[in-house]
Amino acid sequence: MSKLLLDPILRFEVEDLYSEYADVLDTEQFERWPELFTEDAFYDVIPRENYERDMPLAIMRCESRAMMQDRVRAIRETLMFEPRYIRHLISSIRITSEDDGTLSVTANYAVLETLTDEMTKILNAGRYVDRLVRENEEFRFKEKRCVYDSSVVPNSLVYPV
Amino acid sequence: MTAPATDNMLERRWPEAGIHQVPYWIYTDPGIYQREMERIFCGKSWNYVALGAEVPNPGDYKRSWVGDRPVVVTRDQDGEINVVVNRCAHRGVQFCKQNYGNTKEFICPYHQWTYDLKGNLIGVPLRRGIKKKGGMPDDFRREEHGLDILKVHNHNGAIFATFDHNTEPYKDFLGETIYGYMDRVFDGRELKILGNSRQLIPSNWKLMFENLKDPYHATLLHVFLISFGLFRGDMKSASVMDESGRHAALVNRRGEQRANQGTAEMTRMNENYSLSDPRLLQPEKEYDGDVTVVMQTLWPNLIMQQQSNSLAMRHIIPRGPENFELAWTFFGYADDDEEMDRRRLRQANLMGPAGLVSIDDSEVLKMSQDSIAFYPEEDGLYEMGGRGTEDHDHIVTETAIRAFYKVYREVMRL
Numbered sequence: 001m002s003k004l005l006l007d008p009i010l011r012f013e014v015e016d017l018y019s020e021y022a023d024v025l026d027t028e029q030f031e032r033w034p035e036l037f038t039e040d041a042f043y044d045v046i047p048r049e050n051y052e053r054d055m056p057l058a059i060m061r062c063e064s065r066a067m068m069q070d071r072v073r074a075i076r077e078t079l080m081f082e083p084r085y086i087r088h089l090i091s092s093i094r095i096t097s098e099d100d101g102t103l104s105v106t107a108n109y110a111v112l113e114t115l116t117d118e119m120t121k122i123l124n125a126g127r128y129v130d131r132l133v134r135e136n137e138e139f140r141f142k143e144k145r146c147v148y149d150s151s152v153v154p155n156s157l158v159y160p161v
Numbered sequence: 162m163t164a165p166a167t168d169n170m171l172e173r174r175w176p177e178a179g180i181h182q183v184p185y186w187i188y189t190d191p192g193i194y195q196r197e198m199e200r201i202f203c204g205k206s207w208n209y210v211a212l213g214a215e216v217p218n219p220g221d222y223k224r225s226w227v228g229d230r231p232v233v234v235t236r237d238q239d240g241e242i243n244v245v246v247n248r249c250a251h252r253g254v255q256f257c258k259q260n261y262g263n264t265k266e267f268i269c270p271y272h273q274w275t276y277d278l279k280g281n282l283i284g285v286p287l288r289r290g291i292k293k294k295g296g297m298p299d300d301f302r303r304e305e306h307g308l309d310i311l312k313v314h315n316h317n318g319a320i321f322a323t324f325d326h327n328t329e330p331y332k333d334f335l336g337e338t339i340y341g342y343m344d345r346v347f348d349g350r351e352l353k354i355l356g357n358s359r360q361l362i363p364s365n366w367k368l369m370f371e372n373l374k375d376p377y378h379a380t381l382l383h384v385f386l387i388s389f390g391l392f393r394g395d396m397k398s399a400s401v402m403d404e405s406g407r408h409a410a411l412v413n414r415r416g417e418q419r420a421n422q423g424t425a426e427m428t429r430m431n432e433n434y435s436l437s438d439p440r441l442l443q444p445e446k447e448y449d450g451d452v453t454v455v456m457q458t459l460w461p462n463l464i465m466q467q468q469s470n471s472l473a474m475r476h477i478i479p480r481g482p483e484n485f486e487l488a489w490t491f492f493g494y495a496d497d498d499e500e501m502d503r504r505r506l507r508q509a510n511l512m513g514p515a516g517l518v519s520i521d522d523s524e525v526l527k528m529s530q531d532s533i534a535f536y537p538e539e540d541g542l543y544e545m546g547g548r549g550t551e552d553h554d555h556i557v558t559e560t561a562i563r564a565f566y567k568v569y570r571e572v573m574r575l
Contacts, residue, residue, distance in 0.1 A: 045515065049260065050356035056506055057356025057491045059515040063507065066438035071510075074517045078384035078434075081524045117531075151260075152486060153360040153514035156523045 005095045014105060014132065015093055017139045022088035025160060030075055033160060034068035037141045038133060041065055045146040045161045048126065059157060071160065081158045086123065087112040102142065103132040109146070111161055113154075124148050124161050175575050176540050180566045181548045181559075186537035188365035188530065193573070194482040200572050201461045202228025202479075205328040207314060207321040207335075209463035209476055210234050210244055212490055214318055214352040220263040220278065226478045227322060228462070232311065233257045233267070234320060237278040244322035245280035246309035280308035317347035319465075319474070335459070336403030342410045342457055345448060346467055351495035355505060358489045360514035362523050364530035366477050366485035367569075372522050373458045374565055376400055376411045376556035377545055382525065385517045388434040389442055390415055391469065392454055401552045406564025407460035413556070415444070415453040415469070441507050444469035458561070460568070470501070471508040483530060487523075489513050 004010065017036065024032045037043065044058035062068045093107040106129055113123035126148035133142045146161040173190065176182040187193050202208060210225040211234040222235040224247065231247035249256050249269040256269040256276075266283065267276045275284030282303045290296025311322035314331035321331060332340055362369065372378065379392045386392040398413040436442065444453065447470060457465040464475035472493060478486040489512070493505050511518045533539070543566075546558025550567055553560050569575070 047356070047358055050358075053261070053356075055354060055356035056502070057358065057509060058506070059358050059509075059513045061506055061510055063440065063503075064438050066436075067441060069437045070441060071517070073437075074385055078388065079517065080382060080384075080521045082528070151359055153358070155360060155362055155514075155527055156520045157515040158520055 002098065004098055011095065013139055014095060014103065017132065017141075018090050018093055018107060021141075022090055026085075026087050028159075030072040030159070031069075033072060034065045037065050037068060037144070038135060039065045041068075041141055042143045043068060043141070043145075043160075045124075045148065045157070047151055048147050048149050049151060051145070051147045059153070060160065068160075075158065079158065081156060083116055084158065085114040086159050087114075087120075090128075101133060103139075105130045105132055109161070121154060122150065123154060124157060125150050126161075173575065175570060178540075179548070180550070180563045180570070181543045182540040183543060183562075183566055184537070185533040185539050185541065187575075188367065189482050189534050189537060191482055194479070196573055197479070198228045198230070200574075201569075203230065203324040204572065205323070205325045206461045207323050207328060207331050207459075208461060209319065209459065209474060210322045211320045212318055212352055212354065212474065212492060213242060213315060213320055214354050214492065214495075215261070215490070216242070218263065220265060222257070222262055222264065222278070224257055224260050225476075227311065227324065229479050229481075231255055232322070234322075235278040242313055242315055242320055243279050244311040244313050244320070245276070246311070248309070249274055250282060250306045250308055276308055280310045282307045316343060317349045318352045319343065319347045335408060336405065338401055339403045339408040339410060339457065339459070342455055343459075343465065345455070346465065346472060353493045353495045353497060353502075355491040355493060355502070355509070357491075358513045359486055360489075360523065361480065361484055361486050362526055363484050364526040365482055366479040367565075368526045368529055369464070369477055369485060369487065369522075370458050370565060371562050372526065373411070373456055373464050374400075374409050374561035375545075375559055376413070377558060380556065382521050383518050385511070385521075391442070391511075397554075398556045399552065399554050400546075400556060400558055400561050402550070402561055402564050405568055406550050406561075407568040409458045409561035409564065411454070411456040411556070411561075412452055413454040414451050441510060442469075443504065444508070445501070445504060458565075460565075466512065468511065469508055470504050471512060472505065473509075473512060483534065 021036055043062040045060040046058040050057050089110045091108050095103055095105050097104045106127060108127055110125040111123045112120050114120045126146055129145040129147055130141055131143040132139045173186055176184055208227045211223050215223050216234055216236040219236055219238045219240060222233050225232050225234050232244050233247045235243045237243055247255050247257050251272060251274045254269050254271045256267055273286045277283050288297050311324055312326045314321045380387055392413050396414045400411055402409045453469055455467045462477045466473040466475060474490045476488040478488060480486055491509050513519060543559040543562050546553055546560050550560055550564035
């Protein structure tokens with residue numbers, strides 16, 4: 001592994017981005033979620049089966065930060081759904097390579113969901129396959145793919161993963 | 162006609178009023194559910210199971226379901242599609258657990274009974290015993306112990322199957338009108354699979370059909386749709402059925418994003434709504450005529466969605482009386498260019514387990530089940546657009562739901 005990838009400051013910076021990502025979503029600061037991405041970023045939530053079979057269909061697909069903002073606006077203004085809490089657990093963050101300032105990073109995630117009358121359950125579990133770049137000194141997602149194992153989604157997936 | 166369902170602990174009687182009142186016990190009663198599996202899904206009906214493009218090559222297979230019963234869809238070495246029951250003829254093991262794959266034969270892991278892709282039993286290890294001891298009786302005939310085989314119909318790449326080999330021909334089963342709408346999408350062009358998604362909706366499966374047979378809700382509940390004029394009550398539209406009333410099609414045209422008399426009561430409409438990235442909704446006309454939405458509900462287990470350029474099969478798989486799985490397969494045509502692929506993938510944001518429109522439905526279906534489960538003796542009211550079952554040239558109607566329950570009562574003998 002290159003010296004850069006072992007740099008503790010770099011690793012802290014990357015981990016901090018993931019912590020912030022989880023915090024923004026779990027505390028429902030959805031308007032801040034697109035800000036963690038570059039303007040031309042790609043984001044999707046895709047079943048592992050499609051991902052591994054080279055099928056592009058995702059259940060959430062944003063081809064720009066603006067599309068993420070549209071998703072947030074729909075959550076706030078148009079969608080009808082039961083009240084819920086979500087909680088992201090992100091672990092095993094690995095910086096796998098660096099190419100001209102772009103970091104490839106993978107991490108495991110589980111998103112827990114709690115509805116008003118029900119026990120907390122695992123809403124979605126999978127792996128982030130991400131690319132990070134620096135923008136104004138801070139790391140931002142240029143690409144974030146949430147590849148989920150949980151083939152059958154328990155009812156609806158309302159908030160981003 | 163109003164015979165009690167004797168296989169239940171309580172005597173079930175349909176309300177005297179008729180099909181515009183639907184009793185809530187049909188959404189929870191385990192006896193009713195079993196009867197539905199036997200009479201509706203495993204009876205004289207063509208069930209959707211897969212798209213042929215999901216099993217394009219000889220040896221390809223896909224797991225699927227008819228009602229809640231597991232089957233496997235295969236393409237054999239002759240290129241023909243087969244649908245066989247995913248249950249070993251020996252001791253009942255569900256032998257196929259890979260959702261997709263390619264194989265020459267299926268081998269049950271328990272005692273290695275082996276079947277070809279048409280469902281014929283081709284191997285039984287130790288059939289003649291060991292050193293003349295044991296083995297199957299002399300009169301055991303392999304050809305009598307194949308997998309249960311369903312009858313198959315391939316409508317230009319949409320695969321349907323029926324347990325009852327005496328089911329009427331597929332074309333007659335659909336009727337001319339609905340066959341025409343199916344043929345509009347499945348017109349013989351080669352299909353391209355974009356991918357699948359699955360969700361488990363905690364409600365009775367019939368509530369999903371009611372949802373799609375009720376265009377009236379779409380103009381009120383789905384703010385995203387109405388705000389962008391994607392489905393509107395003030396546009397020329399129709400709710401049409403086959404002669405029996407078991408299938409239906411909702412037909413709509415894209416409207417303008419502008420308030421008018423017809424939208425005055427759509428209190429949740431926001432005419433100033435705009436997208437930061439309009440690429441999400443840039444439909445391109447691809448069928449003749451001015452119709453932009455056709456949502457078909459095919460008895461007993463399919464919703465065929467054509468919403469602008471978003472084409473999808475929604476396969477309804479009941480999972481007990483109070484749950485069903487909705488398995489989505491999004492597709493396009495083999496000759497779509499990259500831009501059309503992307504357009505379909507973007508528009509897929511509206512539908513599916515995280516759909517900007519369909520979340521409203523999966524959420525409201527759960528909220529229905531959350532309540533009606535506790536009031537089996539109460540009835541739902543279905544009087545929008547009258548009490549009859551005729552076609553309507555507007556969307557302020559529940560006629561297709563009434564027609565569905567007319568057929569439901571006949572088939573279920575309720």
